[in-house]
Amino acid sequence: MWDVIVVGSGPAGAAAAIAARRVLPRGRVGLVDRAEFPRDKTCGDGVAPHALDVLARLGVRGLLDDWTPVHRLRLAFPGGPELAGEMLRPTYVVPRAVLDARLRAVALGRGAEPLHHRVRTVSRFDDHVVLDGRLEARVVIGADGAYSAVRAAIGQEPPPGRTAIAVRAYVPLGALAKDEQVIALSPDGSAGYPAYAWAFPIGDGRANVGYGELLPASGGTPTRARLLGRLHELLPDVDEPGPFRGHHLPLSTAGTRQPDGRVLLVGDALSLVNPLTGEGIHAAVLSGALAGIAAARAVRGTVADPGRDYRTALRGAYGRHTRHVDLLARLARPRAVAAGLRGVGSRRRVFDDLVDLGLADGPVTASVLGTIGREMASKAVRSVTGRSR
Numbered sequence: 001m002w003d004v005i006v007v008g009s010g011p012a013g014a015a016a017a018i019a020a021r022r023v024l025p026r027g028r029v030g031l032v033d034r035a036e037f038p039r040d041k042t043c044g045d046g047v048a049p050h051a052l053d054v055l056a057r058l059g060v061r062g063l064l065d066d067w068t069p070v071h072r073l074r075l076a077f078p079g080g081p082e083l084a085g086e087m088l089r090p091t092y093v094v095p096r097a098v099l100d101a102r103l104r105a106v107a108l109g110r111g112a113e114p115l116h117h118r119v120r121t122v123s124r125f126d127d128h129v130v131l132d133g134r135l136e137a138r139v140v141i142g143a144d145g146a147y148s149a150v151r152a153a154i155g156q157e158p159p160p161g162r163t164a165i166a167v168r169a170y171v172p173l174g175a176l177a178k179d180e181q182v183i184a185l186s187p188d189g190s191a192g193y194p195a196y197a198w199a200f201p202i203g204d205g206r207a208n209v210g211y212g213e214l215l216p217a218s219g220g221t222p223t224r225a226r227l228l229g230r231l232h233e234l235l236p237d238v239d240e241p242g243p244f245r246g247h248h249l250p251l252s253t254a255g256t257r258q259p260d261g262r263v264l265l266v267g268d269a270l271s272l273v274n275p276l277t278g279e280g281i282h283a284a285v286l287s288g289a290l291a292g293i294a295a296a297r298a299v300r301g302t303v304a305d306p307g308r309d310y311r312t313a314l315r316g317a318y319g320r321h322t323r324h325v326d327l328l329a330r331l332a333r334p335r336a337v338a339a340g341l342r343g344v345g346s347r348r349r350v351f352d353d354l355v356d357l358g359l360a361d362g363p364v365t366a367s368v369l370g371t372i373g374r375e376m377a378s379k380a381v382r383s384v385t386g387r388s389r
């Protein structure tokens with residue numbers, strides 16, 4: 001009988017295993033993955049400094065000290081408007097083959113035990129959980145990503161219209177900026193929205209480039225040719241065709257719910273990807289850390305229901321942010337986003353607040369709301385009088 005089994009060894013699973021072992025230094029924590037590491041994960045590879053803050057609180061420091069930081073961010077529609085500036089703290093663009101292997105090595109170094117296995121079934125009992133009829137644990141953490149078998153087994157599949165799809169490739173930097181994360185917003189709201197292309201410099205002469213959009217609620221998936229066509233329209237400086245890989249992003253607008261009990265869902269398995277920006281690594285490590293602590297407390301007997309304990313902790317840490325970004329994502333259309341960018345202009349405070357909202361757990365602040373509201377109001381006045389307020 002394991003104390004805790006974590007299914008999936010991405011950022012969410014590694015953080016969960018590290019957190020569980022901190023609370024249970026002598027506990028048996030298994031870290032299961034179907035893949036051999038290092039392994040790739042289709043991603044934009046953007047790592048917000050806020051994710052490193054969560055790791056630092058788990059005692060993991062210096063993970064990316066050898067990596068080239070990226071200081072600037074540019075959000076732009078083709079031909080304008082745009083918003084660009086230096087971020088308060090730099091981000092990192094780290095291929096997931098590197099980031100996830102490093103995090104997993106930390107988890108194993110802290111005493112988690114690796115298990116190479118593909119989980120298919122989950123059986124829940126009052127005081128334990130059984131995976132595939134043979135792996136028994138007092139608590140199981142499902143950190144198995146966008147296509148989570150654990151989530152499917154406990155009946156929490158996201159509803160249609162709450163998942164995005166994206167393609168990405170590594171290309172030579174060429175004419176792309178080398179110290180700027182570029183997000184090229186689509187002016188076309190006729191398909192799934194938000195929709196945008198990105199170019200994130202890795203620091204080794206290459207960039208991670210890609211394009212993503214919301215999948216329609218009516219079903220159907222855009223063809224690969226269409227997604228690549230949109231990428232090249234929005235980022236004409238990307239002259240190398242690929243190879244591109246695609247993957248789904250389960251968005252927090254899905255409202256996937258953490259049930260009571262001994263199976264906890266974290267990261268993409270709990271549909272925690274930011275629906276405005278597609279960022280999910282910060283949510284993955286934060287939810288993983290909280291779930292690892294709740295699982296370990298249940299093993300120690302200090303909480304009766306780890307599912308309920310974790311749900312409460314996650315709501316406290318992330319609830320306001322999720323409500324705010326979910327609302328903005330439902331309202332997001334190209335004209336509204338363009339009005340927002342115009343309104344922000346050179347307002348430093350609003351830019352910083354938007355970075356926190358897009359990359360981590362920031363709420364919609366009064367300054368963001370005031371700026372967007374003012375721009376919308378002045379646009380309404382212009383449309384009636386032909387003059388600005």
Ligand SMILES: Cc1cc2nc3c(=O)[nH]c(=O)nc-3n(C[C@H](O)[C@H](O)[C@H](O)COP(=O)(O)OP(=O)(O)OC[C@H]3O[C@@H](n4cnc5c(N)ncnc54)[C@H](O)[C@@H]3O)c2cc1C
Nearest residue numbers: 008010011012034043044046119144145166267268280281
């Ligand atoms: C194209 C694209 C671009 C993105 N860009 C960014 C970005 O720039 N920044 C950002 O913050 N986020 C980005 N995201 C989101 C980010 O990739 C995810 O939110 C993040 O990977 C979630 O981490 P995770 O640990 O929950 O899951 P994952 O990283 O997917 O890890 C899941 C692990 O579970 C394992 N697994 C799966 N099924 C099983 C099973 N049945 N049994 C055993 N093991 C299993 C897998 O092998 C994998 O190792 C992007 C996503 C996509 C698709």
